[in-house]
Amino acid sequence: MAETAQQLSTQHLLGIKDLTTEDIHLILETASTFKDVINRPIKKVPSLRDITIANVFFENSTRTRLSFELAEKRLSADVINFAASSSSVSKGETLIDTVNNILAMKVDMIVMRHPYPGAGVFLSKHVNAQIINAGDGAHEHPTQALLDAFSISEQYGDVAGKKVAIIGDILHSRVALSNILCLQKLGAEVLVCGPTTLIPKYIASLGVKIEHDLLKALRWCDVANMLRIQLERQDINYFPSLREYSMLYGLNKTILESLDKKITIMHPGPINRGVEITSDVADSKHSIILDQVQNGVAVRMAVLYLLAGKRI
Amino acid sequence: MQQSILLSGPKFQITIQRLCQQLIENHHDFKNSVIIGIQPRGIYLAKRIREELQRTLKVDDILFGELDITFYRDDFRRKENGPLVPNSTNINFVIENKKVILIDDVLWTGRTIRSSLDAIQAFGRPEKVELLVLVDRRFSRHLPIQPDYIGIQVDSINSQRVIVNWHETDTQDQIILLTEEND
Numbered sequence A: 001m002a003e004t005a006q007q008l009s010t011q012h013l014l015g016i017k018d019l020t021t022e023d024i025h026l027i028l029e030t031a032s033t034f035k036d037v038i039n040r041p042i043k044k045v046p047s048l049r050d051i052t053i054a055n056v057f058f059e060n061s062t063r064t065r066l067s068f069e070l071a072e073k074r075l076s077a078d079v080i081n082f083a084a085s086s087s088s089v090s091k092g093e094t095l096i097d098t099v100n101n102i103l104a105m106k107v108d109m110i111v112m113r114h115p116y117p118g119a120g121v122f123l124s125k126h127v128n129a130q131i132i133n134a135g136d137g138a139h140e141h142p143t144q145a146l147l148d149a150f151s152i153s154e155q156y157g158d159v160a161g162k163k164v165a166i167i168g169d170i171l172h173s174r175v176a177l178s179n180i181l182c183l184q185k186l187g188a189e190v191l192v193c194g195p196t197t198l199i200p201k202y203i204a205s206l207g208v209k210i211e212h213d214l215l216k217a218l219r220w221c222d223v224a225n226m227l228r229i230q231l232e233r234q235d236i237n238y239f240p241s242l243r244e245y246s247m248l249y250g251l252n253k254t255i256l257e258s259l260d261k262k263i264t265i266m267h268p269g270p271i272n273r274g275v276e277i278t279s280d281v282a283d284s285k286h287s288i289i290l291d292q293v294q295n296g297v298a299v300r301m302a303v304l305y306l307l308a309g310k311r312i
Numbered sequence B: 001m002q003q004s005i006l007l008s009g010p011k012f013q014i015t016i017q018r019l020c021q022q023l024i025e026n027h028h029d030f031k032n033s034v035i036i037g038i039q040p041r042g043i044y045l046a047k048r049i050r051e052e053l054q055r056t057l058k059v060d061d062i063l064f065g066e067l068d069i070t071f072y073r074d075d076f077r078r079k080e081n082g083p084l085v086p087n088s089t090n091i092n093f094v095i096e097n098k099k100v101i102l103i104d105d106v107l108w109t110g111r112t113i114r115s116s117l118d119a120i121q122a123f124g125r126p127e128k129v130e131l132l133v134l135v136d137r138r139f140s141r142h143l144p145i146q147p148d149y150i151g152i153q154v155d156s157i158n159s160q161r162v163i164v165n166w167h168e169t170d171t172q173d174q175i176i177l178l179t180e181e182n183d
Helices: A023-038 A064-074 A095-104 A119-126 A142-156 A174-185 A201-206 A214-220 A242-247 A252-260 A289-308 B009-027 B042-057 B110-122
Strands: A050-056 A077-084 A110-116 A130-137 A163-167 A187-195 A208-212 A223-226 A263-266 B002-010 B033-038 B063-067 B100-107 B128-137 B148-155 B161-165 B174-179
Touching: A023 A064, A023 A142, A023 A174, A023 A289, A050 A064, A050 A095, A050 B174, A064 A077, A064 A110, A064 A130, A064 A142, A064 A289, A095 A110, A095 A119, A110 A119, A110 A289, A119 A130, A130 A142, A130 A242, A142 A174, A142 A223, A142 A263, A142 A289, A163 A174, A163 A214, A174 A187, A187 A214, A208 A214, A208 A263, A208 B009, A214 A252, A214 B161, B002 B009, B002 B148, B009 B042, B009 B063, B009 B100, B009 B128, B009 B174, B033 B042, B033 B110, B042 B063, B042 B100, B063 B110, B100 B110, B110 B128, B128 B161
Parallel strands: A050 A077, A050 A110, A110 A130, A163 A187, A163 A223, A187 A208, A223 A263, B033 B063, B033 B100, B100 B128, B128 B148
Antiparallel strands: B002 B174, B161 B174
């Protein structure tokens, strides 16, 4: 394991792109001590008892919002939740005004999900608070990538040298981009697989392999990270039908058993059962989907704890 | 940096043995007592005490744990070098209704012990908590905390440092007092 730093090099968590390899190792190591904490009878530590965190969600979320909220509460922070759909955003308030109004109530950190790429970066330049990106459009979702890396290293001991295939709607996926950056910084090999229309043109410049045949991708990899087709972001048709997609790119038990090795199946959720993955695979022993969810809380605790340490 | 040795050699060993005898007076066979070393430096003393106790009592089952207090500190975010990277906590038993002996190498301001008392609650409600330290830097407490078992007492000023070395990790067993040259 590489030498870890004593503190993060950044004030905000806007994307994996801004983190150094040392930062990532520090987060993953801290997360493993938090995983011990959340498996104790008393799952709470007082580290952030003087910090107030606002979860600002301009887009729907189940896992990420609950996971952040739980992580914040396990660290004893005060938490407020804000969902754009039930707020004055619909009355025409701008992003900076909305956030500055929240900050006027003495909030220290903002966890934000927003449909526009770069919303977190924009906000970090204009308001006086620490920003954690919980997903910005099709750009980045850094905590998801960190928890995926944590889950892989939990399975295999290390991420370096592992072969990870990211399969599905790469074009609209923030999870894919953050995962590619994070896994590469940790020394893993990454392959993306999907229909030509859902693989962005520039992706080869990141140094990933590209494959359009699901079976070849699965034969190559140690870990398959299955992504959802993001119909809500698709304004045109990228493939003829969902049925055809699931026949060509859906992972089912028959394909999995035809491989001559055991691979680990991951999925960031939400799952569309029967589309990108069948129920018998999602619920099989190959799948670590629910471990990912549990690790999400520990990893987010580590991120919040380490960023809070950057406040004086 | 000036160094003076406060304790070493046979006297060091006798001090550990005396602490063990005092523990045996109060805890008898240790059936309902547990030893908890505080990370990072308290665990060496705690391990040594347990070894000595097990040898004396001819048992091999004294419960032993390591406690990390990083997340419970009151100086988190008040240190210039950022948050302290945690050590591991290894306590594989509940301390409900047990007599807990907390062990650290040096007692100075008492803040680490305050944090430990917070941290230990995550493992149950002990019947009683006692504190054993090898070095008590007296008259320097920030909190009303006093040890139950003391190796040696030292009068020191704030700029001085007291370091305990162990032959397991350092060259030999000794307690040293470091003084800045210009003091």
